[in-house]
Amino acid sequence: MSLGRQVAIFFIAIVLLATCAENSEARVTLENGIKSMVYLSPKITQHPGSVSNKFYYGIEFPKGHIAIKSFNAEVVDEAGNPVSLQEAYLHHWVAVRYYERIGVEDTKYHGNLGFHQSDFIIAGNSGVCNHGLTQFFGLGSETRKTSTRVPDPYGIEVGNPLEVPSGYEEKWLLNIHAIDTRGAVDAMGCTECRCNLYNVTHDEYGRPLDPDYVGGLNCCYDETQCKVKNGLESVERNLYLKYTVKWVDWSDSIVPVKIFIFDVTDTWQNTGIHDCLIEYNIEQSTTTNDYTSSKRSSVKFPIAGDVVYGITHQHSGGIGSALYSEDGQVICSSKPIYGKGNDVGDEAGYIVGMSTCYPKPGSVKISRDETLTLESNYSSEKSHTGVMGLFYILVVESSLEMNHPVQVHEGLEVPIFFWGVAVLGLAICAAVLVAYQRRKQNENGYQPIAT
Known part of the structure; x- marks a missing residue:
């Protein structure tokens, strides 16, 4: 085919x-x-x-056998404008992969099934908790200014048809926990889920709370109400979690990484069981010269590999976390970024970002069965309820990295470029037209939007 004809196809694709x-x-x-x-x-x-704390099943997500390169999110209003943490506090959002039996009705929202039904099989990360914390991606108020980029040549592999059980298909869910603090009597208290502000005495399953339970997730579950000022007009509004997924098609040149999540409340060191309690409280310091509350937990790491990324998740009051090797060396440390003003993304008193670790490839190694220690530090100048001390790392198994060449994402050369754009243009056109028609048929469904 002549170059002129290839150019013509290219411009047709652009028009499409x-x-x-x-x-x-x-x-x-x-x-x-x-x-x-x-x-x-x-x-x-x-x-x-x-409070809204719902589970949305079957969310829109890129299809096919791919490598995820980043997953970012933020809360926006109906006009697409970012919403301040001072009005809508994003306690957390998590994205979980699961397998659903083919033919099962795809419900857009229902409660947390816990995946005890045979129609649903959780397909979580690589550990280490025995239950919960199964997400592939997830952050909280820090989401806007936190990097989730997976560096080359690495990628998070999803959509591999060989991993999907027979008779099932791979899907994704979102759990979004948002607290509206407009007009709140104590906005920070609402975000810390203090039970007295919610007037809650039972958890979401109707079980009585322990009298010593003063705050946490059991007091700010879905459809609870935090105390607001008397006479405040109740103005309803609709918000959305806008999430951006970046990926590449899977190829042999990509080095797959495993996701591990550690929890400073993990009981393994004392019980031998990875019972991750997820949250804990910080007591106010009784001294005047030290306002740091440190909590530690240790676990044995199940594989040998190299760390390529690391980040902590903490709530307001957090001052940073670190993951240590068995010999006491820092594997990765991560600290919160606090806002200083009133602008969206810079809200004073709120954590608006987290620092991340990107070690030089091969420079940070973990041995199989090595005991790692996680330390989570909070300010104890005042008490805090329902805080978290999680740590995410991406690890490539040492045996894998040696067998994969480095992949660099660069532009394709002519004439493949022309053919690639032409095919891409046709495929995208067909796909988005179908998606558009489906969205029009169900206004309450998932709405992809343009960048």
Whole structure:
């Protein structure tokens, strides 16, 4: 085929892409070989003081055998504008992979099934907790200014058809926990889920709370209400979690990484069981010269590998976490970034970001069965309830890395470039037109939007 004809096909593809853009809000973007798509969750309806903590199953997610390169999210309003943490506190969001039996009705929202039903099989990360913390991705108030980039040549492998049980298909869910603090009597107290502000004496399953339980997730479950000022007008509004997924198609040049999540409340050191309690409280310091509360836990690491990424998750009052090797060396440390003003993304008193670790490839190694120690530090100048001390790391098994060449995402050369864009244009056009029609048929479904 002549170069002139290839150029003609290229420009036809561009026209097709432009036509698709006019007929749909959704499209895949491509930059330096990395694909990207931005989605909206179902609407989150809130009024002052209300709590939404729902599980959304079958969310929109890139299809096929791919390598995830990043997963970012933030809360936006119906106009797509970012919403301040001072109005809607994002306690946490998590994205979980699961397998669903083919033919089962795809419910857009229901309670936390716990995956005890045979129609659903959780397909979580690599550990180490025995239950809970199964997410692939997840953050909280820090989500806007926290990097989730997976460096080259690594990727988080999903969509491998060989891993899906027969008769099932791979899907994803979102759990979004948002607290509306507009007009709250004590906004920070609402975000810490203090039970007295919620007037809660039973958990979401109707079980009485322990009298010593003063705050935490058991007091700010879905549809609870935090105390607001008298006479406040209850203005309802709809919010969304806007999440951006970046990925590349899977190839042998990608080095797969495993996701491990550690919890400073893990009981393994004392019980031999990885019972991760997820949250704990910080008591106010009785001294005047030391306002640091430190909590530690230790676990044995199940594989040998190299660390390529690390980050902590803490709540307000957190001052940083560190993961230590068996000989006491720092594997990775991560500290919170606090806002200093009133602008969105810079809210004073709130954690608006977390520092991350990107060790030089091969420089930070963990041995199989090595005992690692996690330390989580909080300020104890005042008490805090329902805080967390989680630590995420991405690890590549040492035996894998030697067998994979380095992959760099660069532009394709002519004439493959022309054919690639042409095929991509046709495929995207068909896909987004179908998606557009489906979205129009169900306004309460998941709404992909453009970047």
